[in-house]
Amino acid sequence: MATGRTHRPATRSRGIPEATVARLPLYLRALTALSERSVPTVSSEELAAAAGVNSAKLRKDFSYLGSYGTRGVGYDVEYLVYQISRELGLTQDWPVVIVGIGNLGAALANYGGFASRGFRVAALIDADPAMAGKPVAGMPVQHTDELEKIIEENGVSIGVIATPAGAAQQVSERLIAAGVTSILNFAPTVLSVPDGVDVRKVDLSIELQILAFHEQRKAGEEAAAAAGSATGAAEGQVTAEGPVAAATAAPSPTVRKGGPEGDVPAVMPA
Amino acid sequence: MATGRTHRPATRSRGIPEATVARLPLYLRALTALSERSVPTVSSEELAAAAGVNSAKLRKDFSYLGSYGTRGVGYDVEYLVYQISRELGLTQDWPVVIVGIGNLGAALANYGGFASRGFRVAALIDADPAMAGKPVAGMPVQHTDELEKIIEENGVSIGVIATPAGAAQQVSERLIAAGVTSILNFAPTVLSVPDGVDVRKVDLSIELQILAFHEQRKAGEEAAAAAGSATGAAEGQVTAEGPVAAATAAPSPTVRKGGPEGDVPAVMPA
DNA sequence: GGTTGTGAACATATTCACAGCA
DNA sequence: TGCTGTGAATATGTTCACAACC
Numbered sequence: 206m207a208t209g210r211t212h213r214p215a216t217r218s219r220g221i222p223e224a225t226v227a228r229l230p231l232y233l234r235a236l237t238a239l240s241e242r243s244v245p246t247v248s249s250e251e252l253a254a255a256a257g258v259n260s261a262k263l264r265k266d267f268s269y270l271g272s273y274g275t276r277g278v279g280y281d282v283e284y285l286v287y288q289i290s291r292e293l294g295l296t297q298d299w300p301v302v303i304v305g306i307g308n309l310g311a312a313l314a315n316y317g318g319f320a321s322r323g324f325r326v327a328a329l330i331d332a333d334p335a336m337a338g339k340p341v342a343g344m345p346v347q348h349t350d351e352l353e354k355i356i357e358e359n360g361v362s363i364g365v366i367a368t369p370a371g372a373a374q375q376v377s378e379r380l381i382a383a384g385v386t387s388i389l390n391f392a393p394t395v396l397s398v399p400d401g402v403d404v405r406k407v408d409l410s411i412e413l414q415i416l417a418f419h420e421q422r423k424a425g426e427e428a429a430a431a432a433g434s435a436t437g438a439a440e441g442q443v444t445a446e447g448p449v450a451a452a453t454a455a456p457s458p459t460v461r462k463g464g465p466e467g468d469v470p471a472v473m474p475a
Numbered sequence: 476m477a478t479g480r481t482h483r484p485a486t487r488s489r490g491i492p493e494a495t496v497a498r499l500p501l502y503l504r505a506l507t508a509l510s511e512r513s514v515p516t517v518s519s520e521e522l523a524a525a526a527g528v529n530s531a532k533l534r535k536d537f538s539y540l541g542s543y544g545t546r547g548v549g550y551d552v553e554y555l556v557y558q559i560s561r562e563l564g565l566t567q568d569w570p571v572v573i574v575g576i577g578n579l580g581a582a583l584a585n586y587g588g589f590a591s592r593g594f595r596v597a598a599l600i601d602a603d604p605a606m607a608g609k610p611v612a613g614m615p616v617q618h619t620d621e622l623e624k625i626i627e628e629n630g631v632s633i634g635v636i637a638t639p640a641g642a643a644q645q646v647s648e649r650l651i652a653a654g655v656t657s658i659l660n661f662a663p664t665v666l667s668v669p670d671g672v673d674v675r676k677v678d679l680s681i682e683l684q685i686l687a688f689h690e691q692r693k694a695g696e697e698a699a700a701a702a703g704s705a706t707g708a709a710e711g712q713v714t715a716e717g718p719v720a721a722a723t724a725a726p727s728p729t730v731r732k733g734g735p736e737g738d739v740p741a742v743m744p745a
Numbered sequence: 746g747g748t749t750g751t752g753a754a755c756a757t758a759t760t761c762a763c764a765g766c767a
Numbered sequence: 768t769g770c771t772g773t774g775a776a777t778a779t780g781t782t783c784a785c786a787a788c789c
Contacts, residue, residue, distance in 0.1 A: 416673055
């Protein structure tokens with residue numbers, strides 16, 4: 206790259222792949238640990254192991270940031286910590302508000318990793334008047350009425366939603382109207398937001414369902430392996446002991462009433 | 476497909492793309508809501524909107540499961556709920572244990588969405604003897620000593636780790652040795668586990684850092700847009716008004732000591 | 746020798762666009 | 768006519784493998 210800014214837009218341009226961005230915090234965490242142990246340099250191999258990825262991926266990721274390593278040597282730990290922090294925008298501090306101080310909201314408020322990396326909890330907000338003024342994580346809970354004022358006065362651009370699902374959309378609208386442009390949503394709902402607003406979601410139940418899917422598959426494979434025909438069989442059957450073929454052949458959607466029981470709900474902490 | 480099982484392995488075979496699996500819970504949630512409102516059928520367009528994806532993706536996703544729709548009509552809600560539940564393995568119930576009953580662990584234990592979808596909290600486990608016997612979410616906390624016994628007696632295959640980072644690896648080893656093959660890890664550490672064990676991680680701090688990255692970029696674009704040169708400029712510069720070029724050109728890793736002190740920052744609230 | 750940085754090959758995921766069917 | 772199901776086109780992400788460099 207340093208060969209002489211000929212082609213390639215400019216200054217290595219913008220456009221770090223999303224997948225890379227998502228891994229930078231992982232690298233940063235690993236680097237921070239090395240930094241604490243005063244390790245001066247690290248190879249892509251070592252760092253990759255610490256971050257739980259493979260080294261080719263790590264090098265490729267870093268190549269999007271620039272050439273921060275030294276061939277034959279590795280990466281300077283402190284220097285990389287700085288570069289990644291800067292790239293992630295962690296050299297400044299980000300005030301965040303947490304809305305919905307139930308079990309989960311309180312747990313988040315108490316979560317140390319929050320503050321440690323450039324994030325500062327500017328306020329805890331809840332709709333329950335009974336909560337107002339009560340201290341959580343050493344901070345008084347404020348009422349939703351104050352939301353707009355808090356956002357504006359503190360210049361908050363990141364909001365965390367930990368309310369019940371039913372309240373989340375409305376809360377997001379108020380946050381956005383007041384100036385928030387990034388939301389971390391713990392409520393099990395799809396938020397619809399205008400362009401330019403980023404939403405990331407964390408959903409417990411979804412993660413468990415994904416695990417269940419793989420878990421089920423493992424059970425199927427085990428069963429298939431156990432049952433006679435060794436190698437070949439594990440391909441087609443696996444998951445289904447049920448009517449996969451039947452269902453495909455006769456998709457008569459005559460109701461069928463599936464479900465574990467009758468229901469759903471998935472509210473949230475409280 | 477359905478044309479006559481000639482090529483293509485068998486019965487539509489196995490191999491639902493991981494990206495699709497990750498969205499199935501989303502569809503399921505949207506469908507469940509429709510089901511509660513007694514909506515009988517839904518089009519890919521409507522369902523996609525409810526799940527927050529586009530309809531082509533949704534149809535493609537469903538095509539991996541089979542042909543469960545009716546052309547010109549849409550999908551039968553109840554039937555799809557059943558099919559997806561089955562595919563995800565939610566027609567059976569999965570006992571899970573939560574290890575580490577601090578703020579977060581307690582919040583998870585209280586989380587309703589847990590139980591609602593085929594998951595059952597079989598036990599709460601904590602290393603602190605003072606916690607033993609104390610009720611959390613209507614359930615007595617048990618001591619880590621009991622871990623193996625609990626896993627085995629309840630046939631637990633999914634474990635949730637909500638311990639401090641330092642304890643997570645060891646806890647995962649004990650869980651796995653006792654028979655757990657899927658782990659949902661809330662501790663901010665990379666777990667190293669043997670093949671065949673699935674780990675999914677949820678990390679607060681990582682999500683916030685990703686948001687910060689995009690937030691920073693927005694600020695950069697705003698600044699670039701505000702500063703003279705309109706359209707074209709927003710490409711190459713964006714984030715950096717700082718020494719991106721300098722860093723690239725002179726990668727002299729002479730320490731540099733990056734702390735959050737003198738540097739870059741692109742504007743921002745505060 | 747050792748390790749980075751990166752084109753090229755491969756793999757996975759998304760989107761388009763329309764044939765096929767109810 | 769309306770909507771699904773899916774090949775084909777595109778975009779994004781990962782891995783390989785090696786030239787460039789310390």
